[in-house]
Amino acid sequence: MADKSKLGMEFPLYSIKVEKNKIAEFAAAVAQKEDTDHIKEIYRDVDVARNAGYEDIPIPPTFPTSFAFWTGGGLLGTVNAVGADVSKLLHSEEDYEYFAPICAGDVITRKMKVVDMYERGKKERKGWYVQVTTLETELINQRGELVLKARTTFMEKG
Amino acid sequence: MAVNFDELQIGDAIPAYTAAPITRTHLVRYAGASGDFNPLHHDETFAKAIGMDQVIAHGMFIMGIAGEAITSWIDYKYLRRFSVHFLSMTHPVDLDDFENTKGRATITVSGKVVEKYEENGEKRIRCEIIALDAKGSKKLTGFFVVAIP
Numbered sequence: 001m002a003d004k005s006k007l008g009m010e011f012p013l014y015s016i017k018v019e020k021n022k023i024a025e026f027a028a029a030v031a032q033k034e035d036t037d038h039i040k041e042i043y044r045d046v047d048v049a050r051n052a053g054y055e056d057i058p059i060p061p062t063f064p065t066s067f068a069f070w071t072g073g074g075l076l077g078t079v080n081a082v083g084a085d086v087s088k089l090l091h092s093e094e095d096y097e098y099f100a101p102i103c104a105g106d107v108i109t110r111k112m113k114v115v116d117m118y119e120r121g122k123k124e125r126k127g128w129y130v131q132v133t134t135l136e137t138e139l140i141n142q143r144g145e146l147v148l149k150a151r152t153t154f155m156e157k158g
Numbered sequence: 159m160a161v162n163f164d165e166l167q168i169g170d171a172i173p174a175y176t177a178a179p180i181t182r183t184h185l186v187r188y189a190g191a192s193g194d195f196n197p198l199h200h201d202e203t204f205a206k207a208i209g210m211d212q213v214i215a216h217g218m219f220i221m222g223i224a225g226e227a228i229t230s231w232i233d234y235k236y237l238r239r240f241s242v243h244f245l246s247m248t249h250p251v252d253l254d255d256f257e258n259t260k261g262r263a264t265i266t267v268s269g270k271v272v273e274k275y276e277e278n279g280e281k282r283i284r285c286e287i288i289a290l291d292a293k294g295s296k297k298l299t300g301f302f303v304v305a306i307p
Contacts, residue, residue, distance in 0.1 A: 093242065
């Protein structure tokens with residue numbers, strides 16, 4: 001069970017460069033394309049991206065989820081840090097606030113903390129008791145600008 | 159983008175988007191792209207060990223499909239908020255029983271304009287969004303906000 005003493009915990013900062021090939025791979029995955037030649041041009045042609053007003057190839061809107069998985073020990077790094085059991089977790093909510101576009105070449109620093117932890121249901125009622133954890137992540141680019149805020153909520157079955 | 163703030167009305171639908179039936183290969187591709195290697199999404203033996211019949215899609219893959227629906231309509235640079243609740247699990251299609259299982263694995267995203275307002279000097283709209291499978295099961299609901307140029 002997630003360790004409630006972790007409420008308020010701040011994770012170490014991690015920085016990661018946004019790679020255009022990784023954007024293309026993500027764009028292919030969510031558009032269910034077999035290869036990156038068939039994704040939208042904006043995700044593979046920097047001129048198309050610039051003509052659309054971006055500094056470089058932009059990310060798909062849910063790409064920020066990958067910053068948590070490719071840094072800090074990935075899924076298990078995060079799950080273990082809050083004392084949860086990965087085999088009992090279900091992702092229940094995701095919320096993004098976008099302040100400025102993230103593009104290929106940006107260096108993003110991830111600032112994540114545990115902002116909520118509470119129990120729902122009664123322990124005696126099997127299947128109805130869950131512990132809810134919410135992580136808030138601020139993404140800051142190489143110019144020190146806050147570009148995105150994410151809130152990720154998961155439930156751990158009791 | 160050809161979206162015009164003044165022409166949009168409350169209740170207007172955003173273009174519906176239907177994804178291909180989700181296969182296990184799609185889940186593996188999404189795992190590699192996102193870095194989410196929770197074995198629940200690709201390893202049937204793990205799924206069974208924790209009491210589930212089979213692997214399930216990443217919730218974030220379904221949200222990614224919803225993101226594809228949004229950005230097929232309006233550019234990412236106008237997106238200000240995108241927020242969802244995950245409501246049910248999605249099982250991929252079984253390739254040895256395609257016709258009987260494709261419905262549960264075929265996601266359609268739809269939405270409509272629910273609010274028009276100004277904020278931070280921008281004209282913004284708030285849209286509700288929902289993802290359903292072809293059997294009518296709700297996968298996620300939520301909303302997004304875009305600034306209309």
